[in-house]
Amino acid sequence: MTTKQALKEQFISIFGGETSALRVFQAPGRVNLIGEHTDYNGGFVFPAALTVGTTIVARKRQDSLVKMAVTDLPDFVTFDFSDADALDQFKDLHWGSYQIGVVKELLKEGYPLVGCELLFHDTVPHGGGLSSSAAIEVATAVAFLSLASDQPFDMVRVARLSQLAEHNFIGVKCGIMDQFASAMGKKNHAIFLNCKDLSFDYVPIVMDGYKIVVSNTKVKRSLATSKYNERRSECEAGLAILKTALNEIDCLGDVSIEQFEAHQFLIADETVRKRCVHIVSEDDRVLRSIRALEIGDLHAFGQLMNGSHDSLRDLYEVTGLELDTMVDEARKIEGVLGSRMTGAGFGGCTVSIVADDAVAHFIQTVGDAYQRVTGIAPEFYVSEIGDGGRELSTFDSSEDKESQA
Secondary structure, eight states: OOOOOHHHHHHOOOOOHHHGGOOEEEEEEEEEEEOOOOOOOOEEEEEEEEEEEEEEEEEEEEEEEEEEEETTTTOEEETTTGGGGGGGGTOOOSHHHHHHHHHHHHHHHOOOOOOOOEEEESSSOOOOOSOOHHHHHHHHHHHHHHHHOOOOOOOOHHHHHHHHHIIIIIIIOOOHHHHHHHHHBTTEEEEEEEETTOOOEEEEOTTTTTTEEEEOOOOOTTTTTHHHHHHHHHHHHHHHHHHOOOTSSSSSOOOOOOHHHHGGGGOOOOOHHHHHHHHHHHHHHHHHHHHHHHHHHHHHHHHHHHHHHHHHHHHHHOOOOOHHHHHHHHTSSSSEEEEEEEEEEEEEEEEEEEGGGGGHHHHHHHHHHHHHHHHHOOHHHHEEEEEOOOEEOOOOOOGGEEEEE
């Protein structure tokens, strides 16, 4: 476990000075419990913030220079934000481009910024589908806004600006879910989010006798090089066709199952039609999941998780051998209520609801079976649901309670 004090000492070893002027900020990764690839289609998602994330130790400077280091890499980045256009030269950094993208969006919005020194510490597995990029973006925005002013700021706006940084600087046209969950997470609650208008509710997650187990396939994928943008284009093509008959709709999230069943014949391309079937049915699964959890029916929720993965496998085609193997092996374990891929797919993680007394057996048995099939040693995280982006005033060991097997 890396404590806040240890990070402060590492900061001083890099940047010098005293610890008294240091401030610490944090934003979490997220796990999406159900509702996948619906966010950029204006649909429903159901993510929860985790207790792993990005922590930043920060100190204000008296100029416009920003100096950034990270605990697990030798990379060191220095830039001057006084010329916003000059920041484009940093788009292809090995490390640091997400942060600079956020700075550029803050400048475009007219936020006053100050120079600073920043030490980043990440506990979200990179490329694992738990949104390490959103954690970095939101933590960066919270740090810069807090250092520049003691005035409160809108965390929903932080989420939007972080999303724009990924669109405009990184080149990934992601939906809003990851950044929203990282910014707006609440301990022991998931977020029922309508991605069309960003209306949301917090839904208590009561897991009496069960744990959320995240299984990392250790197959990393970059959204920028995956088929993410291809899927988005296919959905846009289906929407354009449906709008010829349903001119009141603005996104696939507006289309009910009944409407889709009545008009899906208009979509001649089978691949495009399958993508749209997934989106419309996944939105319906999210709504049914909320109802199941409101009455405490974890078993029904688990079955909906299973249906989500099957749709992502067969209709949206974003799973693959590793994710499917992890899910198939998980479902064989007695005490598993449901299991599905989480995140964009093409590698990354799965999420499972596992009985407390089955967790150790789950990790051992699923891990062994997965390694036999794929040749890859997976990792498992027994997760708790944490809070969203914020400044840490005192160190709380619960921030690092995420256990890893």
